[in-house]
Amino acid sequence: MTAQLSSMEAARSAVAVLVRGGVRDVVVAPGSRSAPLAYALAEAEARGEVRLHVRIDERVAGFTALGLSLGSLRPVPVVTTSGTAVGELLPAVMEANHAAVQLVVISADRPGELRGTGANQTTEQPGLFGSHVRYAADIPAGEDPAGTLAGGLLAARGLAAPDHQGAAGPVHINLAFRDPLFPAADDDGGTAAVPAVTAAAGSREMAVPAPVPGPGPEPSAAAGGSGRTVVVAGHGAGAYAEAFARSQALPLLAEPSSNARFGPNAVGPYRLLLDPLGAGIERVVVFGRPTLSRPVAALLARPDVQTALYLPGPVAWFRRGKRRERIITGPAELALFAGQGPAGWLQGWQRADRAADAALQAVLAGTPELTGFEAAAAVWAHTRGRLVLGSSNTIRDVDLAGRPQPDPQCTVYANRGLAGIDGTTATATGIALGTGGRTRALVGDLTFLHDAGGLLLGAGEAEPALQLVVLNDAGGGIFSLLEHGEVGTRPRYAAAVERLFGTPHQAGIAQLAAAYGLGYRLVEDRAQLEPVLKEEFTGRGIVEIRTDRSGLRRLHARVREAIWSAAGGQP
Ligand SMILES: Cc1ncc(C[n+]2csc(CCOP(=O)(O)OP(=O)(O)O)c2C)c(N)n1
Numbered sequence: 001m002t003a004q005l006s007s008m009e010a011a012r013s014a015v016a017v018l019v020r021g022g023v024r025d026v027v028v029a030p031g032s033r034s035a036p037l038a039y040a041l042a043e044a045e046a047r048g049e050v051r052l053h054v055r056i057d058e059r060v061a062g063f064t065a066l067g068l069s070l071g072s073l074r075p076v077p078v079v080t081t082s083g084t085a086v087g088e089l090l091p092a093v094m095e096a097n098h099a100a101v102q103l104v105v106i107s108a109d110r111p112g113e114l115r116g117t118g119a120n121q122t123t124e125q126p127g128l129f130g131s132h133v134r135y136a137a138d139i140p141a142g143e144d145p146a147g148t149l150a151g152g153l154l155a156a157r158g159l160a161a162p163d164h165q166g167a168a169g170p171v172h173i174n175l176a177f178r179d180p181l182f183p184a185a186d187d188d189g190g191t192a193a194v195p196a197v198t199a200a201a202g203s204r205e206m207a208v209p210a211p212v213p214g215p216g217p218e219p220s221a222a223a224g225g226s227g228r229t230v231v232v233a234g235h236g237a238g239a240y241a242e243a244f245a246r247s248q249a250l251p252l253l254a255e256p257s258s259n260a261r262f263g264p265n266a267v268g269p270y271r272l273l274l275d276p277l278g279a280g281i282e283r284v285v286v287f288g289r290p291t292l293s294r295p296v297a298a299l300l301a302r303p304d305v306q307t308a309l310y311l312p313g314p315v316a317w318f319r320r321g322k323r324r325e326r327i328i329t330g331p332a333e334l335a336l337f338a339g340q341g342p343a344g345w346l347q348g349w350q351r352a353d354r355a356a357d358a359a360l361q362a363v364l365a366g367t368p369e370l371t372g373f374e375a376a377a378a379v380w381a382h383t384r385g386r387l388v389l390g391s392s393n394t395i396r397d398v399d400l401a402g403r404p405q406p407d408p409q410c411t412v413y414a415n416r417g418l419a420g421i422d423g424t425t426a427t428a429t430g431i432a433l434g435t436g437g438r439t440r441a442l443v444g445d446l447t448f449l450h451d452a453g454g455l456l457l458g459a460g461e462a463e464p465a466l467q468l469v470v471l472n473d474a475g476g477g478i479f480s481l482l483e484h485g486e487v488g489t490r491p492r493y494a495a496a497v498e499r500l501f502g503t504p505h506q507a508g509i510a511q512l513a514a515a516y517g518l519g520y521r522l523v524e525d526r527a528q529l530e531p532v533l534k535e536e537f538t539g540r541g542i543v544e545i546r547t548d549r550s551g552l553r554r555l556h557a558r559v560r561e562a563i564w565s566a567a568g569g570q571p
């Protein structure tokens with residue numbers, strides 16, 4: 001067993017090979033899984049060894065790298081996070097293949113053991129580009145990529161298999177990284193681990209625990225044990241999850257795109273309540289695919305918690321044997337496993353929910369500027385028909401601040417298959433056209449800019465009734481809520497974190513609306529929010545809501561502490 005490298009050690013080894021191999025330009029698209037490479041590349045740029053180019057849209061990043069290679073006649077890497085980000089490179093890779101250009105794809109990946117488990121943003125990346133690359137390699141987490149990457153650079157120069165007649169061309173190096181994905185506090189190239197910082201949603205767990213393959217512990221003989229069960233409704237769960245929770249008198253922890261976030265059992269800010277209340281949970285029943293938050297992932301990975309996944313039909317998002325939950329296909333067995341919530345169990349969660357909401361409202365009332373939480377909660381409350389939620393903070397702000405409705409007010413859609421920020425405008429347009437009904441989308445600014453091309457319709461085609469609500473914090477706010485927010489407080493990395501993760505911009509959303517012929521409204525304060533969201537809309541329009549991500553860490557910390565203190569103790 002070769003010595004295991006930390007993610008930063010592996011990334012630094014990779015960057016050293018790139019520099020020795022003649023690389024002078026690297027294109028980086030923002031992401032968390034690719035963060036070790038971003039930090040190592042920032043270090044190399046600070047040493048004057050490379051020049052970095054940051055591009056939000058990976059398709060743009062791929063063609064930018066293609067152009068840099070054509071111009072410099074050097075191999076040019078393009079670095080992306082995991083998921084659809086890698087797929088966005090295919091057009092540039094195909095062009096590089098047929099034009100014999102030295103494009104070096106370095107795709108970050110989740111560790112191999114997560115493949116096939118349904119873990120967030122995890123797919124099968126090795127071999128993605130097929131015969132379009134001269135060389136492809138999949139490097140497991142912890143392994144030194146140096147030798148493989150050096151071979152990849154040679155292959156890019158044309159020293160590849162004879163079936164390409166020695167022509168230069170693209171290569172694909174898939175590099176898996178395991179948490180932690182950032183340099184240790186005292187790290188000048190060392191490997192000292194540092195205590196994790198509190199992640200985005202205030203969970204005290206740091207990394208998302210890997211789902212443990214195989215069935216979990218045998219359910220106790222007694223039906224449902226103590227009944228101290230919760231129902232988790234993930235993406236695509238459907239309304240039955242709500243009916244089941246209600247029939248069993250169990251708390252319902254429903255993600256926004258579960259289409260089960262309604263009814264008397266639904267708990268609003270469950271992701272933060274899991275910390276003070278989670279210890280009492282003995283069983284979890286899972287509907288759909290939870291992908292949104294680390295506290296839920298941590299709950300499902302707890303060895304003392306028995307979990308069941310309700311699967312009445314086939315699903316594509318995990319491979320058999322790769323998840324720990326017991327698979328249950330029938331409602332009767334599911335009810336037997338879940339048990340009936342004991343007196344006071346649901347009521348305790350409902351009390352905590354009310355206390356948490358009051359605490360959240362108090363924090364927001366004391367915050368002078370309009371926050372993403374308020375905007376998301378207002379969109380959630382005032383949308384009927386169809387709602388499309390963008391990945392990143394928008395769907396998470398609804399998850400925390402969106403009050404469960406008495407009844408389903410709208411059908412919720414989200415590209416949670418791989419949580420990509422690509423193609424969301426085009427997806428929402430397709431939903432509006434496909435359903436023929438009024439549709440609202442709530443997306444972040446990078447998500448919107450990533451798919452600006454989605455604003456262009458075919459000449460003479462019908463205008464769908466689509467309102468794009470863009471939460472514009474002038475960059476990727478979510479990164480400040482992950483571990484990278486803490487790294488960004490260190491003088492050595494502050495500028496790099498803002499450039500490589502915050503990816504600030506001054507893109508004019510009003511000007512984009514005008515360029516594509518859409519209506520445009522700017523919401524600058526709370527007073528404007530509800531009237532604009534309550535207005536009927538026809539055709540396509542953009543509502544821009546500007547928020548400030550510079551104070552996001554502090555706001556989330558205040559919300560977390562307020563909810564934890566309001567809901568402390570066990571139900
Ligand atoms: C195609 C793709 N590229 C990159 C990522 C990594 N990623 C996740 S969230 C995010 C930033 C999103 O910014 P924005 O849409 O402005 O939302 P905010 O975080 O500001 O709420 C990025 C780059 C991804 N999920 N999908």
Ligand SMILES: C=C(O[C@H]1C=C[C@H](C(=O)CCC(=O)O)[C@@H](C(=O)O)[C@@H]1O)C(=O)O
Nearest residue numbers: 031032033081120200201292293294295
């Ligand atoms: C930016 C990327 O995606 C990351 C976004 C959020 C995930 C997360 O854990 C948010 C914290 C929470 O909601 O509890 C993070 C993760 O799954 O660990 C994703 O990596 C990216 O490029 O991967």
Ligand SMILES: [Mg+2]
Nearest residue numbers: 444445475477
């Ligand atoms: Mg943003």
